[in-house]
Amino acid sequence: MSVAAEGAGEPALPNLWIDSEGIERNAARIVARVDLEIVGVTKGVCGNPRVARAMLAGGSAGIADSRVTQIVGFRERLDCDTLLLRAPMGAECPAVVENATWSMVSEPATLRALSTAANERGVVHRALLAIDVGDRREGVLPEDLDSLLETAIDLPEIEVAGLATHVGSFGGIVPTGANVGRLVELVERSEERLGRRPAVVSGGSTNALGLAFDGGLPERVTQLRVGEGILLGGSGLRRGDRGARDRRDQTGRGGHRVQAEAVRAGRRNQPGRVRARAGVRDCGVRRRAILALGRQDCAIDGLIPLEEGIEVIGASSDHTVVDVTDARGSVEVGDSLAFRPGYAALARAAVSPYVAIEVG
Ligand SMILES: *Cc1c(COP(=O)(O)O)cnc(C)c1O
Secondary structure (H helix, E strand, O other), X not given: OOOOOOOOOOOOOOEEEEOHHHHHHHHHHHHHXXXXXXXEEXXXXXXXXXXXXXXXXXXXXXXXXXXXXXXXXXXXXXXXXXXXXXXXXXXXXXXXXXXXXXXXXXXXXXXXXXXXHXXXXXXXXXXXXXXXXXXXXXXXXXXXXXXHHHHHHHOOOEEEEEEEOOOOOOOOOOOOHHHHHHHHHHHHHHHHHHOOOOOEEEOOOHHHHHHHHOOOOOOOOOEEEEOHHHHOOOOOOOOOOHHHHHHHOOOOOOOOXXXXXXXXXXXXXXXXXXXXXXXXXXXXXXXXXXXXXXXOOOOHHHEXXXXXXXXXXXXXXXXXXXXXXXXXXXXXXXXXXXXXXXXXXXXXXXXOOOOEEEEO
């Protein structure tokens, strides 16, 4: 019951197969549904340039990542605007001003360091001032925006290209109009200070997509930074609103797969542990397989077996234990099993040096 790998040749195991067509399709669907720039976020796939290209092919206006290394790589490989999501460390500032179209900044000290680096290279750096509008993520509090703006305006090598927020999730619960309204007020305030309209108002991430599909984002928002929604589908639309979600959010999960090989298989008589798990009825002798895939390679809890009758029981740094008693065929040593990764599983597999990456 091994799952054949896509494409030519047997890929090394464990491996992560990334469905770039699904990614392109999701990007295109999102782009078609909103009147906004969509910047594709690649941090969930370790800045994979082929994934970035699929996002661009789907209509993404640029590519964002949290790591400077990836932004530098994009500059060499791709012809597109790039956005650095995480505030750079001091030593990274030269690479940022040389390679990133924009970066999100919320500290005056970072603005000054970027300005110094830009001055040394004779360039101007475009900063998006990051504001926390209630989701407790990175960003200045609204009351500190004025002083951050003053700092930025006084630095000739810094151009305030715009503002960036996360309006989608308020305290991680439901997107509301409350923090959206707050954003508009902040955009207007910075407009007064700057004496011009900020070119970019980057309103949020996948969490804000539902709001965007519903027409709930203010016109002042020009951009969303979308990772998960493009990689794995979904739009931050309310749970329990399934029908509406199916109608409006036409993104798909993609066919991404994590595959690993069984290095042990056999009967195990461990009624206690098995009984504790819901849904496993016969607690007598079970068949287990142990896969050569561990927490160093993947976020095991985010793996969903593609074959019915297989259940992930547990994992250590090097192994994953699966119950295969109810699998259709017998799972033997040397067989490979395939799983659908959630976001954390995808992100971890993509960065593990032990996992072969295939982009289909
Ligand atoms: C990761 C990240 C995003 C993308 O988030 P998704 O939920 O994957 O869409 C957007 N903005 C910032 C600042 C991020 O760090």
